[in-house]
Amino acid sequence: MEPIESSPSESIKAQRDGALGIVVVSGYVATQMLSDVASLKIGVVFGLAVDMGTFIYPVTFTLRDLVHKRLGKKNARILIILAGLINLFMAFYLWWCARIPGDPSWGLQEEFRAVLMPVWRIVIASIVAEVISELLDTEIYHWFVHRVTPRHQWARVMVSNGLSIPVDNAIFAFGAFWGIVPADVIGQIWLMNLFVKYLITLVSVPMIYFVPEGSAIR
Incomplete structure (x- = not known):
């Protein structure tokens, strides 16, 4: 039996779907990395302490x-x-790069070390928070689609994100800063992070409609 050849339209659709998969995977990894680097800085926004990765994470x-x-x-x-x-x-x-002696003509060795040499407690707290909260988000999203309704895509995003964000927030804020900065500063970071994360979640909800439902929904 001869193999069934796909039509040009099916081939184009397959290429488009493959490209969409690459885009969302690349965007996820890139955003994770950018937020982790930005979290090395604790800024002050509207008078409250906040780690700067909060605005993209x-x-x-x-x-x-x-x-x-x-x-x-x-x-x-x-x-x-x-x-x-x-x-x-x-x-x-980054830790390895910071420890390598800088060329004397460059003159920015200490600045590089001060800005980009990782604070390991923050790094570990951030990664643990990301993995646990994102795995939780996966389970909640799956539960909503298969146990509640596959419709209302905005709702599946709001529910999964709404329940996993506080978990991420608590693990990171207390894991990274407890015993290092005053408790009131940790409280400011937690509250500000929670507010910003919920706000950006609301803004990002329409993204769920950018890609079609895949065949590997389970």
């Missing part, structure tokens, strides 16, 4: 939902673990 929850929608639960889990390992490797690599 919440997007990863919605991007994870896009991966889940397009590639399925199993692949979403794999991506979460791989992203955690990539961020850990990034921290080790």
Whole structure:
């Protein structure tokens, strides 16, 4: 029996779907890395302390939902673990770069060390928070789609993100800063992070409609 050849339209659709998968996976990993680097700075916004990765990190929850929608639960889990390992490797690599002597003509060795040499407690707290909260987000998203309703895609994002964000927030804020900075500063970081993450979640909800439902929904 001769193999059935796909039509040009099916071939184009397959290429488009493959490209969408690449985009959402790349966006997820890139956003995770950017937020981890930015979290090395604690800024002051509206008079409250906040780690600067907060303004981009919440997007990863919605991007994870896009991966889940397009590639399925199993692949979403794999991506979460791989992203955690990539961020850990990034921290080790920056640490190694910071320890290598700088060329005298460059003159920015200490500045590089001061800004980019990882604070390991923050790195570990961040990665643990990311992995646990994103895996939780995966389970809640899957439960909502299969136990509640596959409709109302905005609701699956709001519910999964809404329940996993406080977990991420608590693990990171207390894991990274407890015993290092005053408790009231940790409280400011927790509250400000929670507010910003929920706000950005609301803004990012429409992204769930950017990709079609994949065949690997389980």
